[in-house]
């Protein structure tokens with residue numbers, strides 16, 4: 084851990100030396116937000132979307148972080164300093180330390196942490212072969228659109244999936260609506276169209292999801308943003324999940340049941356190709372060079 088460079092309240096240090104008070108509200112209440120970005124060849128991918136979502140999460144929780152506007156520059160500087168070309172960045176901002184009381188302190192001092200970890204891409208074989216998912220009740224809170232630190236509902240569901248030998252969990256509400264996965268967005272393909280839950284309080288507005296919708300439009304793949312129902316799952320020809328680190332993973336099994344013929348389908352493959360082409364274009368573009376030159 085000691086070689087992972089971190090920034091804690093603006094001071095650079097090894098992650099293993101970063102310390103926060105036990106009265107931090109992130110520790111006591113999960114009162115904070117986070118972001119997670121992927122670095123390709125030293126450049127922050129989809130940085131605008133991630134920092135926009137971080138700003139929104141802070142705003143929705145009423146956390147006033149004066150240094151938020153300088154984060155993109157400071158994060159890129161730490162990436163440069165780390166020397167890692169393929170990496171991930173974790174960013175967390177809490178409401179800070181205060182005597183324990185549910186209501187906010189009168190004069191909160193937010194606590195900001197970010198660090199850069201090397202990324203060896205463990206997902207490559209799964210992108211090729213696909214993964215299994217386990218269905219699980221979605222017991223999370225009512226504001227899943229905020230990327231808050233409160234992830235216990237996600238953790239319990241992902242743990243159950245892991246114990247069942249699956250990569251992810253597929254969450255569904257009591258009303259039979261499929262929402263998303265434990266740490267990724269969910270898509271299905273039915274009747275030739277890609278189906279995904281519309282944005283709203285029941286899902287995280289995934290930054291990769293946003294890109295997938297653009298890529299689908301650019302390839303003339305029809306998309307319907309509507310909630311899928313659990314009883315529709317057997318009719319789906321394909322399923323896939325997306326996230327910052329996993330990119331696009333085909334889902335080939337739900338519990339014991341294969342998705343259609345149990346292998347990644349053509350729409351998933353087309354979107355994976357579109358994603359690779361997008362990355363190649365972006366890495367060749369001035370936009371990527373600008374982000375790294377910050």
Ligand code: PLP
Pocket residue numbers: 119237263264265266267268287288289290291292325326327328
């Ligand atoms: N949904 C949930 C619940 C997540 O935790 C994540 C990622 O952490 C995603 C979706 C995917 O979001 P993104 O594409 O921004 O990584």
